[in-house]
Amino acid sequence: MPLPLRPGRRDAGNPARGDGLGGHRQTGLFASRCVPVPGADPQLPAGPARSRFSGERILELDRPIRALLGLCLALIPLCATAAAPRKTTTTAPAPKAPPLRVVKLDAYRKQVGANPDLELVDLAKFIPGIQLDLRYATRNNFMGRPLYDTPRALLRRPVAERLLKVQAALAARGIGLRIFDAYRPYSVTVEMWRSKKAGALYISPPSIGSQHNRGTAVDLTLFDLKTGKPLPMPTDFDEFSPRAAHAYTQLDPQRIENRRILKETMVANGFYPLLREWWHYGYRDWQRFDVLDVPLDAVP
Numbered sequence: 078m079p080l081p082l083r084p085g086r087r088d089a090g091n092p093a094r095g096d097g098l099g100g101h102r103q104t105g106l107f108a109s110r111c112v113p114v115p116g117a118d119p120q121l122p123a124g125p126a127r128s129r130f131s132g133e134r135i136l137e138l139d140r141p142i143r144a145l146l147g148l149c150l151a152l153i154p155l156c157a158t159a160a161a162p163r164k165t166t167t168t169a170p171a172p173k174a175p176p177l178r179v180v181k182l183d184a185y186r187k188q189v190g191a192n193p194d195l196e197l198v199d200l201a202k203f204i205p206g207i208q209l210d211l212r213y214a215t216r217n218n219f220m221g222r223p224l225y226d227t228p229r230a231l232l233r234r235p236v237a238e239r240l241l242k243v244q245a246a247l248a249a250r251g252i253g254l255r256i257f258d259a260y261r262p263y264s265v266t267v268e269m270w271r272s273k274k275a276g277a278l279y280i281s282p283p284s285i286g287s288q289h290n291r292g293t294a295v296d297l298t299l300f301d302l303k304t305g306k307p308l309p310m311p312t313d314f315d316e317f318s319p320r321a322a323h324a325y326t327q328l329d330p331q332r333i334e335n336r337r338i339l340k341e342t343m344v345a346n347g348f349y350p351l352l353r354e355w356w357h358y359g360y361r362d363w364q365r366f367d368v369l370d371v372p373l374d375a376v377p
C-alpha cells in the first residue's frame with residue numbers, strides 16, 4: 078500500500094510583523110511541502126496515493142522503487158527551497174513578536190510617564206494639513222457600521238515623526254497624505270476577528286494583536302495638494318482582492334505610479350509595506366511597542 082502524500086501547512090510567516098486589518102501574515106515562496114505520512118488522509122480520496130502534482134498518481138511499482146520515488150518527490154520542494162535565491166525585499170522585517178501583553182489606559186499612562194516615546198499623538202495636530210478619512214468611525218467600512226466612537230488618527234510619537242517626514246517629502250511634489258486608519262484599540266480588532274467578515278488573511282488574530290493595536294501601523298493614500306482630491310490608486314481602501322496587492326499590474330499606469338510614489342516615500346522613511354494591501358504600512362521598530370486597548374478619546 079503506497080503512502081499518501083499530504084500537503085504540508087502553508088508557512089504563515091511571522092504573523093505579527095504586519096497588519097492592515099490584521100496580522101498580515103506573509104506566506105513563503107516555497108511554503109508548501111509534501112510529506113509522506115502513514116495512514117489515509119481524510120482530505121484525499123481512497124486508493125492509490127496522489128502526489129502534490131494535481132491528479133498525478135504514483136504508479137503501482139515494486140516496493141523499493143515506490144519508496145525511492147516517494148523519497149524523490151518529497152525532496153523536490155526541499156531542494157528547490159535550498160536552491161532558490163534568497164529574496165531581498167523591503168517588505169518583511171522579521172523580528173519575532175514579543176509576547177502579547179494588552180495594555181489598558183492606566184498602565185499606558187504610567188508607561189508614557191516613564192517613556193514619552195510611547196505616547197500616542199494625534200496626527201491632525203501633529204501633521205498640519207493631513208487629511209483624515211477615518212472609515213472605521215463611519216458606516217463606510219467592511220463591517221458596515223462605526224467601530225470607533227471618535228474619528229481620531231493616533232500613532233506612537235516616533236512613528237508620527239516619521240510620517241511627518243513623509244509628508245514633507247511628498248509636499249515638495251504637490252502631494253499630501255490622507256489617513257484611513259492608524260492606532261486601533263485592541264477590542265476593535267477582537268470585534269473584527271469575531272465577525273469573520275474579512276477573512277483570516279486580513280484580520281489579525283486576537284492572540285497576536287495587530288500593528289495597528291500597537292500604534293505603529295497606518296493605512297493611507299495620497300491627495301493632490303492643489304485640488305484636495307485623492308489621487309487614483311489601484312483600489313478603494315479595504316478592498317480585499319488581488320487588485321490591492323503591490324504586485325498587481327493590470328492597472329492604468331497612473332495608478333501604478335501613485336502606488337509606487339507612496340511606497341517609495343514610506344520605505345525611505347522607515348516604514349515597510351504589506352504585499353497584499355497597497356494602503357498599509359508598518360513602522361520598522363514596531364516590536365518595542367505593546368498592544369494597547371486604550372480608548373481613542375482617552376488620549377489628549
Ligand SMILES: [Zn+2]
Nearest residue numbers: 096097098357
Ligand atoms: Zn492596515
